[in-house]
Amino acid sequence: MSFVVSGGSVQSLSRASFNVPLRLPVSASAMPWEYDKLWRTQPAVRTVVTFLARNIAQLGLPLYQRESDTERKRLQDHPLATLLRRPNPWTTRYRFINALVHDYAIYDVAYLLKSKVDDGTVGLIRLPPSMVTPKGDNWLTPAQFEVVGTKERKTYDADQVVYFRGYSANEDVGVSPLESLRQILLEDWAGSRMREQTMNNGARVSGYIKRPPKTESGDWSKESRDRFREQWQQQYVGEGAKAGGTPILEDGMTFVPAAQTAKELQYVEGRKLTREEVAAAYFIPPPMVGILDHASFSNITEQHKMLYQDTLGPWLTMIQDEIALQLVPDFEKSKPHDFYVEFNLREKLTGAFEERASAMQSAIGGPYLTVNEGRAMDNRPPVEGGDELIRPLNVTQNGDQNPVPAEDGGPAPATTRTEKPPAEPDDEQDQED
Structure with missing residues (x-):
């Protein structure tokens, strides 16, 4: 144990x-x-x-x-x-x-x-x-x-x-x-x-800022550069008040776009x-x-x-x-x-109703719903005598020696095999007899 x-x-x-x-x-x-x-x-x-x-x-x-x-x-x-x-x-x-x-x-x-x-x-x-x-x-x-x-x-x-x-x-x-x-x-x-920022503030601008050469725009002190960067970040970056908006530049600066479209993204x-x-x-x-x-x-x-x-x-x-x-x-x-x-x-x-009904009938070999069961599926009231399964005349069970006979006067059942017709008499044989 x-x-x-x-x-x-x-x-x-x-x-x-x-x-x-x-x-x-x-x-x-x-x-x-x-x-x-x-x-x-x-x-x-x-x-x-x-x-x-x-x-x-x-x-x-x-x-x-x-x-x-x-x-x-x-x-x-x-x-x-x-x-x-x-x-x-x-x-x-x-x-x-x-x-x-x-x-x-x-x-x-x-x-x-x-x-x-x-x-x-x-x-x-x-x-x-x-x-x-x-x-x-x-x-x-x-x-x-x-x-x-x-x-x-x-x-x-x-x-x-x-x-x-x-x-x-x-x-x-x-x-x-x-x-x-x-x-x-x-x-x-x-x-x-x-995308939320883009829809709230217009076209989202992505890229970098290009400043003219020092010979054209003059010297840019560290204090001015830091002040510009801080102002830019407060207004246009992240949760800034103008994030996604169009910036206004000065001192000859130009904005070089470097954005990707929604298709490119x-x-x-x-x-x-x-x-x-x-x-x-x-x-x-x-x-x-x-x-x-x-x-x-x-x-x-x-x-x-x-x-x-x-x-x-x-x-x-x-x-x-x-x-x-x-x-x-x-x-x-x-x-x-x-x-x-x-x-x-x-x-x-069980699949669609048609597939299920076809498979069930093939497996059983005959009808598997009574009249009243079928009427109940369509929300209809039952009828008298509708609780018995309908049994087609051409369907029997194993060992059934007494199939349901057809009504009198009905068409004769088709033969299941072809009988050989009687042979014609042999003319030569008849003459010999």
Whole structure:
């Protein structure tokens, strides 16, 4: 038996720090930006993250009980199923999953507080990651979570919080994907600042100032040169009052332009590259977020099918596993492994209705919907006698020795083989007889 080392001895190997970064330093001269501010202000980040959250939130998350290796039963009235449909009195299932995926995609961590609502039932409350700090001496996983609000702070034990987290090299916390996009987001931010100044003050002037020779303009003292430089920087550089405006020169000075146009700076290509890099960081195919340079009808169709398998599949598995680990045992203590949640992907992966109907009919060999089932799909009321499957006359099952006969007076069935006509009598033989 190799399971002899106690968990407590492993926990005491190191001191826990749980350093969860919540902001991204944009540049040395600028204040750090919180990750949620990047989501609010960076179009590429918001497009990609919201794309993930919306596509996952629209999927149902039913609860199942495993009855055998091949059978399972969907539970509708189970307390956990009710909780997932309505996490708390003020949050719908869609907004709940949408917020959960947003938190995880932005911070690589997400927190749900297990609580009691006013009517005495259990509920789940989202805790914003910017308000939560993991605590405890156990470096393997947090033992407590401190929530700091504007009025007070509270501490909750680990078993009171459903803790979603990604990977970190040394700690049981996640590292935001935005960290790997630091330089790209910085370049996009700097470019946006330049374009803002240009639009506010007119054409942005870039170049250098050329002064006539000393023999023509006279001596230029150090005090005059410093005064001119200081005045220029205060008015036309950075956050100056006339930044982006047209300067007025004197003493025979000339301005030599050395600017680059938006085309030379590859403005459109730069914005497109930013979106492509952000999409790649979240493993999303570019056509799914509006980059259609190399898109066609066929590859977009295939990438849409792959979306819920390769792109969103790991996300869905992560959420399902964390619920099975941290929520199911609270409701089923005796046999927690017999209960599990699973996102409903059937409607997303079955393709168009025509493709699905054709495939189902080919696999079954006959009609697979009753009249009333078809009318219900078109929001029409049922009709009498419409609950039986229609069975065509030319369709039988294996071993069916009594096929449905055709009505009397109907056309004779076509023969399936050609019978050889009787031979003509041989004239010579007739004469001999």
